[in-house]
Amino acid sequence: MSQTVLEIKNLQVAYQTEHGEVQAVRGIDYQVQKGETVALVGESGCGKSASVKPIMGEKEANQVIKTGEIKFTYQSKTGEKTIDLLKVNAKVMQSQIKGKEIAMVFQDPMTSLDPTMKINKQVAEAVKASYPDLNKLQVKQRVLELIATVGIQNAEVVQEQYPHQLSGGMRQRIVIAIALAGNPSLLICDEPTTGLDVTIQAKILNLIKHIQKSRKLAVIFITHNLGVVANIATFVNVMYAGKIVETGTSEDIFFDPRHPYTWGLLTAVPDVNEQVKKLPTIAGTIPNLTQPIVGDAFAPRNNYALKIDFEQQPPMFRINQHHYAATWLLDKRAPRVEMPALLQTRIAKMKGAGEADGK
Template structure:
């Protein structure tokens, strides 16, 4: 049946979106794994395919979405046995009845798209609990609602339960959305930019809540963000995405201390550094390619100051840096010239490593 520690395996997922301009090749053969109890972060600029890679996991498909190929294998324990299913091969009804909310839940960027503005908070959470646990009594449901509100760090449980979404702040609404996501006791939680619209202080609180819940429930988490600063506080593993592909993957230490792809260098350099003199943040020049067109070679080549001739001709394979670390860049080919990361980034990494070692 496969590795019991792996709760999710995505293999060569390919997703298009039909538009009036032609097919957008949003996901171009993405593969990744999520282990039980760990957080995998998917990182990259807007439009790189992060959300499009995870929405098929939970059956969140747009009318113009076309899944061209791949597998999404989900594994869970059922009556002492390890069950395994390809989520791309089940019906929408099966997804709704067996998987969505019960095994896998999702938290979106804008909580108002997930909340009913005409319904009190307690009733919305109660409906989610009743849907996942149909045999519970009204008393037990109410008890679970109160526990869920408290679980996401809200003290005024009874007051908040009686309020409507518009009466809560953005941070409070996002906590309620997390509570609803937890109502069915899922094993895998997908968080799609859940803190982007919040200020930095509230953002940190939401991240702390997610980490606390994950530890208490031994949840697996897929965390989608464009912000590597957020990733540093929450992830165990990181997949860096560009133009519908994973272009670097590794542990949090691999990506932050030993980044190998020039795109990853650019993302790391664009994170504000509170310990360095305030200067203009470096930006990655150019924009992502037109995803309706066939990409020849390395999709990042036109924006890559370190690009080699081969980058414009042939797509690089994933080169193994270590057992936990891989990157798709021709710079790792043994025939390539030696190229060092930007000095400013190396200085920052050296300082981070010193702090990490307690120096």
Template sequence: MDAQAPVSDSSALSSAAQPILTVSNLAVSFRTARGLLRAVRGVDFELKRGSTLAIVGESGSGKSATARTIMGLGGPHQQIDSGHIYFHDTHHTDSQPIDLLALSRKKLISDICGQKIAMIFQDPMSTLNPTMSIGHQIVEAIRKHQRLRRKASRELAVQLLEEVGIRQATHTYKQYPHQLSGGMRQRVVIAIALACNPQILICDEPTTALDVTIQARILELIARIQREKNLSVIYITHDFGVVARVADEVAVMYAGQLVEKGTADDIFYHPVHPYTCALLSCVPDAGIDSDRLYSIPGIPPDLVYPIQGDAFAPRNEYALNIDYEQEPPEYRLSGTHTVRSWLLHEEAPELDVNPILVQRLRQMQERAVDVAVHEQD
């Protein structure tokens, strides 16, 4: 494997598209009875205007902690150890970026959350108030950030319900959460998130609690709304199937760190980090000639304890001696693709990649060629 030049930050990933959100060296911990849990460890990424970034990884990897920190929802036990989160307001292009971590919680919630950046959670029943009608909850979100009279707020609420694909919007406006299906409740949550025309939409596992058919409809809905309103979207997910549907760029997260970043093509067609390769190998595929579903051995590390070397080393069949001693630097493979792994060092040995993944990548590339040819015809 050819040696690559290490990079020091995510600025190397910048392109002609301007960022709307820049996360720099973010480190977040939580105080627990067992000690300080280091949930996010030196995370860097950019969200470009109008694009979709997917942050993917197993449960406990730090994905949701990162998203909630952006929204100021870390809770009383959270502490910010380092970093900056810069929001570049697209409505005031000549203004200076706002460091969200420098704002007070009150200022962040009143001026940014909902109005500039909105979030969709995985369980709509934990978001919606069971004692309030659907219309009341949407109107409350509208009136909190917009100077509209009650009648105008009601009309806008019904319009939002129609925009998210609810046909009998006036009837749904009067209903309560328990009277709706899971897919309908998630549409209502999306309507509330859109109530104040945010510039960024963060989707934290928005389809996890839904069946496969409804999942596809919700993803299509979010994609349509993104195109119509030119939203910038962050998806938090463990599902590479979702990533394949929605992402322009992908950040793979493990044990609080981003271990590989790149475009969707970089990650799906040219994965390098053993964790990324393992995640892709775990995805079921009817086209793979194997009667076994690959699973990643071992379990993620306990982040209460300090990590020596590479956090993935105990689960990595390709781990080198140095993986247990020193944390790997970040290497640049291209202008868009970076990987944090010692396997890219000039002295690292060549590896035999998992044959299941090799077959999967070959088939994905063949399908991509077939689709491109079909589109040209």
């Protein structure tokens, strides 16, 4: 099978509102390879979820796909198949793709689970939707296998319980089990650890990482917190105001960030080892996306903004073969600007810790 599971080209998504047309996604491009996790990171309102909904065929009444392609490659009954998800009709999407070839894990598991149904029935529904030829015993066995796959040891007991009888972390594991029922090629995780305590967050992240590696899944991981994706993502796309402003491997983004917005996100991640009176923040708010954006959308919040930032949108400057950033600071004519001292210190510590672990 082709290594490229998903390829997005120039996707532009808008929403019609009473205040005008919101340009939620303003032209993004990226790929997701088999066995890789690509993280979409950015503040609320930057276009992360809006860019993913078309992949799942979720079309809201006021949504407009301006342009773009979403090529999805999967193994069908007749062999490898590549389709443009934007051209697939709703019936085919619902019966053949959604929940089977492409599955999604949402932020709040209670929005995905029926509070009136036992866990085994809910997982069984997902199994039967993907494998209608299985008999009753085979479905039951598959349900127990899926529950065990997501790290729940007492599957026989848990399957007889209702969602409200489980902890938040257990419920999220069940949602992941349901997502895996159809053996999908692509798994989309939309803020799957938000609302969980730090210990449970780590366990869910490790679970997703384990499943991704063992099944060679392609994963899209959406979050507002760069710290969450440090150990799970292969590639990171930093989004701002509907565009990808920096893209690279996890090592690129965490050890050699180049965009001032990425600097801000990384600096805003709390560090328990630092003695600070006030947590660093990114001043200001995202721009009004109902209005045309001139220049760099981040310019009004950028302490390092140049005159050209307010006049012309920066292109993606190449840093290495897999690392790009859309900032005029990378233009050879721009003045040399260093990243914030606090972030330099953190990166030096991380590199030191990594070298120590290597030894």
